Amino acid sequence: MKTRITELLGTEAPIIQGGMAWVAEWHLAAAVSNAGGLGIIGAASAPAEIVREQVRKVKELTDKPFGVNIMLLNPNAPEVAKVVIEEGVQVVTTGAGSPAKFMADWKAAGVKVIPVVASVAMAVMMERAGADAVVAEGAEAGGHIGSTNTMSLVPQVVDAVKIPVIAAGGIADGRGMAAAFMLGAEGVQMGTRFVAAEESIVHENFKNKLCKATDIDSVVTGLSTGHPIRVLRNKMTKEYLKLEQEGAPFEELEKLTLGSLRKAVMDGDIDNGSLMSGQIAGMIKEVKSCKDIISGIVSDAEKLLKI
DSSP: OOOHHHHHHTOSSSEEEOOOTTTSSHHHHHHHHHTTSBEEEEOTTOOHHHHHHHHHHHHHHOOSOEEEEEETTSTTHHHHHHHHHHTTOOEEEEESSOOHHHHHHHHHTTOEEEEEESSHHHHHHHHHHTOSOEEEEOTTSSEEOOSSOHHHHHHHHHHHOSSOEEEESSOOSHHHHHHHHHTTOSEEEESHHHHTBTTOOSOHHHHHHHHTOOTTOEEEEOTTTTOOEEEEOOHHHHHHHHHHHTTOOHHHHHHHHTTHHHIIIIIOOTTTSOOBOOGGGGGOOSOBOHHHHHHHHHHHHHHHHTO
């Protein structure tokens, strides 16, 4: 399956792994790249030298292209941006802001820049800033989300820009990939599906919870704060939503979630942890290798698209 995205990234499949904090580290990134997709290291709020270490570990496991996701609100973003250049990383995906101030240096170093956007306006702005492609992420996605769903967001972004569009949010199998292509996307980004990969370092409790989830088990917290996050329902979300309904101040809500993602991913605390997951959680029934995930999705999509 060849598209402008595979040509841009040098990958076998037009599939990108989401840059999930705590989840998207060197084991998973290398496994996704070796399986034909584009593995991503999620820099999150990590110091630049930790990201450098992660990049070097990926290089020990693969000679395939991979990237780094940079959250631009992270105070360490300028230093991480330099690490990307110094370590010869080929692709950067970005979120939470505009990468415009880093664009010239990245372009001079040959780095491909792919911002994640949740609106047409942001997609157009990123194209003007020099982005090579954009990820149009719908509200079905896990973690931090926008307000427009994938089905309506992707075709509008495709119509608004000339650069390739990668669809994200609500995609977990070949049917989702084929649908994204019919909407005009030339690649897909998946996060939740790779949480339940064999190579993912996510705690088994989290993976088991994901595999047992149903279609109604995800919920959005943080709507009152302006920072909506999609997660699986648990004891923590029940308390959080109750506090939101009561009009609790931001500080009280933040205290409840402090360190909660680490609790879920590393400690396996499925009651008090933040189980970030997309609406496709109910479609994931078993843990598979990255190779089986990617090859299965591409094969099914090709049959549906009659490629």
